Amino acid sequence: MNIDQILDNIWKLSAESKEKLKSNIEQVNFSKGVVLVKAGKIEKDVYFMKKGIARAYVEQENNEVTICFLTEGETAISMRSYVSGKKGYENIELLENSELYRLATHNLQKLFLEDVQIANWGRKFAEQELIKTEERFISGQFRTATERYVELLQNNPRLIQRVQLGYIASYLGITQVTLSRIRASIK
Amino acid sequence: MNIDQILDNIWKLSAESKEKLKSNIEQVNFSKGVVLVKAGKIEKDVYFMKKGIARAYVEQENNEVTICFLTEGETAISMRSYVSGKKGYENIELLENSELYRLATHNLQKLFLEDVQIANWGRKFAEQELIKTEERFISGQFRTATERYVELLQNNPRLIQRVQLGYIASYLGITQVTLSRIRASIK
DNA sequence: CTTATTTTTTTACAAATGATAAAAAAAGCA
C-alpha cells in the first residue's frame, strides 16, 4: 500500500497540505526480527507499514502479551511517545521483512500548529486509533477466547497463517495450550 | 470543575479560540438515573462532567459490562457517534444528580475545519482518550482482577464508596461473587 | 419501628483455564 493511499485513508488532505506532509516522509526497509519500537524508550518516529507484518507486545516480569498485529496500511507507533513524549510501554517487532514509511514526530508536531488541514488529519488519525482500541477492548470484555479466535479466523485468516500460534494465544489473552485445545475443539 | 479548567486540561487555547468554543457550550443538569447516551442511537452531543458521576456500559444478550466510570472533568460521549456519526454501542447513565456542559458535535466539527487551534484541541482530546483506553486495555491484559481491584481502591477510593459493587465487578470483568471473594481475601 | 426491597456475602458444585511435562509435528539448515 503506497503512502498516498495510507494518508488518504486517514483524512483527505488538499494537494498542497499533502505534499507538505509527504516531504517529511521517507521509505525505509527493515528485515524480519528488527525491533522498530522499544519499550522504555522515547520514540521519535512514526512508521506506516507499506508491506510486511509487525507485532506490538508488552513484556512484564516473565510473561509477554501481544497487544496487536500490524499489517499493510497500519501504523507502528509508540502511542505514549507520540502523544506525551514519554517512554512507551510496548515493543514492536517485524515478523517479516518489511517496507515502511517513516515520519519524525517532531516535524509532524510543527505541521500540526501551522496547517489546519494537517491538524485535522492528526485528529482523525487519533480518532481512528481510538475507535480501534475501544472496539478491541469491548470485544475482549464480552467474547470468550473461543469466540474471539473464531472471529479472527474469519476476519483475518491470512494472519493466522503468517503468525505463529504462541503470539496469537498471547493476543487472545490465553496460553498456547488453551489455544491448541480451542483449535482441536472447533474442528 | 468549571468549563475553563476542563477545556484547558485538554489543550491550552488562545483566549479568542476558547471563547469561540465556549459560545457553543451550555450547562445542563440531570437527575440520577437519566441515561445521557443510548446504545444504538446516533448521539449528537458531547457532555463534560462538571459535577456527579456516570457509568458507561454495554449490554449484550443477558449480560452487561461496565466500560468505565466518569467523574468530574471527564467526558461522557459515544465515541463512535462522535468520530464516525454512527450508532454507538454504549449507554451512559448518571449514578448521581449531575451538572454537565453540553456541546453539539455538529458545531464542533465546523470549528475544527476553520480554526487550527480548535482542531489541535480536538486532536489532543482524541489522543488523551486514546492513551486512557490503551492503558486500561493493557492493564486488563496483565493484571489479575485482584490487582486491578486493589489499584482501584488506592487510586479511586471514593468511587468504591459511591458505586455499587455489581458495577465495579462488571468493570473489572468478573462476577460479583468473585469480587466478594476478593474483598474477603484481602482483608 | 417494622416491613419490604435492594445489595452484598457466602456456600456448594460444575466448568474452564493454567501450569507443567512430554510427545508429535513442522520448519530450518548443513
Place this chain on the structure above:
DNA sequence: TGCTTTTTTTATCATTTGTAAAAAAATAAG
C-alpha cells in the same frame, strides 16, 4: 537426506472462576 531446533498438540492435575441459590446486611418505604 538427515539432523537440529522450533512449534504445536496431548495428557494430567491443581486452581480459578462462574452459576445458582440461600443467608446476611444495608437501604428505602410506610
